Amino acid sequence: MKKKVSRKTWILSGLSVLSLAAAALTGCANSGQAEVSQDVPTVTIWGAGGQEVREALQTIADAHNADPKYNTKAKVEVQFVVSGTSEQSLEDRLVATYQAGETNTDFDLIALDDSAIAKIVSRTKEDFFDDIDTSKIPNYDNLVFKDNVVGTNFIPYRGTCVYLAYDSEVVSEPPKTADELYQWIEEHPGRFAYCDPSTGNSGFSFVANTIYNQLPQEAALSNDPKWETEHTEEWDNAFSLLEKLHPYLYQTAGKVQYPIKNQGVLDLLATKQIDMTPAFANMVLSQKNMETLPDNIKLTQLEEPFLGGLAGFMIPSIGSDKEACLSVIDYYLSYEAQAIDWNTMFASPVVDPSKLEGLEHEDWLAETDMSSMRYFSIGTIQTDISKRWTEEIGSLAR
Known part of the structure; x- marks a missing residue:
């Protein structure tokens, strides 16, 4: 997996202190990341969509990189294609890389809505995304949306x-x-x-x-x-x-x-x-x-x-360190990360919301109950x- 210089930390003003990880984010994110060994593999998350999605992914990535339980297994970086810009779409980038025959890239984790996945598969191959061994993701037990129409290669992280x-x-x-x-x-x-x-x-x-x-x-x-x-x-x-x-x-x-x-x-x-x-x-x-x-x-x-719908992680077959990717997914399914996602962009959690602490506008969460979702x-x-x-x-x- 490629080693890259860390991107600038994104911290939203007023983010609640949720845990030791979030405290490290708001108080000393840079020093927390500096402590990560250079030998730790880098997992690059590629996403697409609105600016608020980018900020949420990055904020959770920063909290991950400051958490000693996780930052010894992987360092997270986020690459993002903001919708409505002239940038080449994430779908086109993945397809072009696949067609070029590249097999060892920094397309480690893809964070997309489930509706976008079929378009990528239709232009690559059925097994372009690897099946995910959920037994290696302890926080998978937190997930309340285990059943999804995509299959075993898709792990939801927000609704x-x-x-x-x-x-x-x-x-x-x-x-x-x-x-x-x-x-x-x-x-x-x-x-x-x-x-x-x-x-x-x-x-x-x-x-x-x-x-x-x-x-x-x-x-x-x-x-x-x-x-x-x-x-x-x-x-x-x-x-x-x-x-x-x-x-x-x-x-x-x-x-x-x-x-x-x-x-x-x-x-x-x-x-x-x-x-x-x-x-x-x-x-x-x-x-x-x-x-x-x-x-x-x-x-x-x-x-x-x-x-x-659900947005989730998928692991392309052209990525690198699969084990490190599983550790990153595990963090995004933690109660701490799910609370950060809500506080950053009011993303509907995919875990039991009653388990989340330090939520801003908790009353709004009740108003947008995902249990009524028409998938x-x-x-x-x-x-x-x-x-x-x-x-x-x-x-x-x-």
């Missing part, structure tokens, strides 16, 4: 869910079902928006729910193309409904607008240009904590929940949904 975010000063009784939401949209023209689903999964969740509410429950957990090719009537009905709703959505300059990215709709909500939108819970909570979203923005979930993992069908939406619905706004 994510889309909720209905609304302005409680305007909406006293938010919709409870999808049908009630559709009715509310028509009764309140221009006060609802969802982002272009090809640019943000909060918008994708609205579109996907419109389709999958009409399909059997198991369809949301399958990438089998039959759910698309053998259920054309349900798909057609869903897109007809989206077309029907189109004129009632947020408008500017007399035209319906689909904001770009997940942040786009939250900006409209913060400035009272809309009253309601699907949004990722952690984004809403983080921005309320930073006071860029006001306290009157609340979250609720429908009886047919919006999509939820979506549909592989490349997601691409088909976004493409059809662009052709049939997005084109209406041009």
Whole structure:
């Protein structure tokens, strides 16, 4: 495994002291890392997504590197591709490395949402990611999401869910079902928006729910193309409904607008240009904590929940020290690391939340209970949904 100079430590202001590891992070992170022997293997975590995900991964990595129980087994470094930039995507980097025939790289651990994995496998090979021996991960026993649709080569480390975010000063009784939401949209023209689903999964969740509410429950957990090719009537009905709703959505300059990215709709909500939108819970909570979203923005979930998913670790076959990777995964599943993840980006824990200590805004954790998560993992069908939406619905706004 390659030895590299440590990246600059990321420490979020106000991070609670959770344990000896976190105390070392906030008080003497640099000296803690300096004590790590140069002979300790370096495990590079590669991730992709928003800046808040990057900061959370790095903050936990710093705490790991200051923990004497773990820093004698591995040193963690984080490489991250921030979404929305001109950088080559993590998927493309992995595929290019694979196609070049490289077998000993610093792609040691990959931290991705489960929905992104099928795209990588489709461009490499079925066994591109190694099976993970969970018997060598003691904190695996902490995990409450052991069953996942990816399989034995995927270990979840955080959860994510889309909720209905609304302005409680305007909406006293938010919709409870999808049908009630559709009715509310028509009764309140221009006060609802969802982002272009090809640019943000909060918008994708609205579109996907419109389709999958009409399909059997198991369809949301399958990438089998039959759910698309053998259920054309349900798909057609869903897109007809989206077309029907189109004129009632947020408008500017007399035209319906689909904001770009997940942040786009939250900006409209913060400035009272809309009253309601699907949004990722952690984004809403983080921005309320930073006071860029006001306290009157609340979250609720429908009886047919919006999509939820898991982000987790996978070990590519082209990486290096597998044993060191297992030790790093073990730390990220510790109660200490899970608490840091919540305090850094309000990521839904994948362990029993009652075991976590030193949490900020513990009441918000109860509001976003992962037990109600509707798990979506549909592989490349997601691409088909976004493409059809662009052709049939997005084109209406041009």
